[in-house]
Amino acid sequence: MLRLIAALLIGVTLSVAPAYAATKVTVNGVPISDIEISQRTKLLSLEGGGGSSKAAMDQLINEQLQLQEAKKFNITITEQQVDDAFQQVSRNVKVSTDKLREILLSRGVSVDTMRARLRAALAWQQLSGIVVQSRVKVSDLELDKEASAALNTDTSYDYILKEILFISTTGNAAARTGQANAYRKAFTGCDSAVQLSLNYTDAAVREMGRRHATQLPDALAKELAGLNVGGITKPRVTEQGVSMLAVCAKNAARDTTFIKNKLRSQQGSEAMKAESEKYLQELKAKAKIVYS
Known part of the structure; x- marks a missing residue:
């Protein structure tokens, strides 16, 4: 039993002590460790996203760029915002927050790993509202044509x-x-x-x-x-x-109001997604990313 407890304590120490983490990549001087990549890989696997270390590293690089850019705009995500986002995830999968934590831990995923991901997503969402949305233009004339054709x-x-x-x-x-x-x-x-x-x-x-x-x-x-x-x-x-x-x-009544609103939402979302990706690629092109 003592050996088992000792082994568990060693595992916990390794998972939280940065001294044992090896840097795999730096993004504008900010390190991303092998432990972070391993944790994110497990999270992606849990979500059904393949769980490859390359995908995990790419995601962490993107998020670091997003957080750094958000900081330039004085965007700060509070712990309460992250708590609320974590609770929303639990609602989406129809489990309690305690059960969600239990599921993560049972698959070897630290709760902080998901919280870090949520923090980056919230920061990028706010940043997109400031920067990306101003780049998106949806033509009212095209919306009128499409809405009329849909009737x-x-x-x-x-x-x-x-x-x-x-x-x-x-x-x-x-x-x-x-x-x-x-x-x-x-x-x-x-x-x-x-x-x-x-x-x-x-x-x-x-x-x-x-x-x-x-x-x-x-x-x-x-x-x-x-x-x-x-x-x-x-x-x-x-x-x-x-x-x-x-x-x-x-x-x-040939009213296109509701069709137009739906089309505007769809086209706006698609344009926002495309422009957001373009913005991220611009940040990546200017960034100093060094692999160890």
């Missing part, structure tokens, strides 16, 4: 909608769907939607207000396009229960 007979309507929701718990979706179909068969229009819902347990009517077809999923927009005022869609199982939409008003 079709299913997406050229404006609606006033009500949602009828049959709240369901695990295992009773089929029964609730049957009740929703009975409601749908008896439905005579939006004015009596609430009154009709009183005949059912845990049935709610929600005002959705104005919705343009381009705001809705394609399949739903197509179904609504085939309905007249007073019509109601087929039941759909959702996370909350079994849902139907009632058409309270319907008007032809």
Whole structure:
């Protein structure tokens, strides 16, 4: 047992003591050690990214360049920001932060390794908002053309909608769907939607207000396009229960606002990504990177 404890203590010492780390590359004079590369390799492997030492080294070099450039703009990432980002990662993978730490440690990855990566990502995100975003231009004229071309007979309507929701718990979706179909068969229009819902347990009517077809999923927009005022869609199982939409008003409207916003977001994201990569390559070209 004493030998086992001693071995564990030696392992911990090696993992935290910089004196035992060998420098593999320097980025503008800042060293990156073999331990950092080994740790990042394990993290990449855990994420399913291949986990090669070259990929890990490249990533660490990029992050060091990003942090150094962020420092020039007086960008500082606090511990609380890193904590919040770590918590968001745990939410994304649907585990607690304690469980995420446990998973990392079980694969030989220091929590500080992930925190370092998150810190660099947050710094680069802020820096991109200052520098990169100003370089990105999205043409409104091109957006208008693409948005207009995207409209079709299913997406050229404006609606006033009500949602009828049959709240369901695990295992009773089929029964609730049957009740929703009975409601749908008896439905005579939006004015009596609430009154009709009183005949059912845990049935709610929600005002959705104005919705343009381009705001809705394609399949739903197509179904609504085939309905007249007073019509109601087929039941759909959702996370909350079994849902139907009632058409309270319907008007032809070739509104490209929502399509344009979506296109602007997509094109802006793609342009930001490309410009961000270009910016990083510019930093790399000017940097003094020395391999040991």
